Amino acid sequence: MKRLIALTVLCAATSAAQQYTKDGELLMPKDYREWVFLTSGLGMTYSSGPAQRSPTFGNVFVNPAAHQAFLKTGIWPDKTVMLIENRDSETKGSINKDGKFQTHLEGFEVHVKDAARGGWAFYFIAKDAPSGKLFPKTANCYSCHEKFGATDTTFVQFYPTLIEIAKKKGTYKETGE
Secondary structure (H helix, E strand, O other), X not given: OHHHHHHHHXXXXXXXXXXXXXXXXXXXXXXXXXXXXXXEEXXXXXXXXXXXXXXXXXXXXXXXXXXXXXXXXXXXXOOOEEEEEEEEEEOOOOOOOOOOEEEEEEEEEEEEEEHXXXXXXXXXXXXXXXXXXXXXXXXXXXXXXXHHOOEOOEOHHHOHHHHHHHHHHOOOOOOOO
């Protein structure tokens, strides 16, 4: 009986990672804050334009079942959901004298691996929206992730806890530019 309950919980956790509306939008995962935290970046950008006046924090989470599979194989399994929570930054607040801290939520970027929908895809979900639209396959994020993703089109090179795992499993590729 305990084994059946554990299997039911595991299946529920795995299937809840991504869900879609009838129009194909990605539903906002309600429990993402219970997922595995991979990293946080500050002011990261892919363009060479001027720096942001107040850089944004990007907090990256991945669904637990995908994280466990990656630890074993070095590859993200089907149904992987990587979510970036984008937050404003501030320097003045409370007793802070230097540095930056996170403030208001700006929105979410989501990278989903779903073989039934053609593999890896990107979505944007506004901060108060229940779901988000798929980026068209012509969007730059697809070719950029294909070219510069260190592992399975993902930027593992920015996830310190996963770099050595991917290298040990032989799935890490050096990227640059």
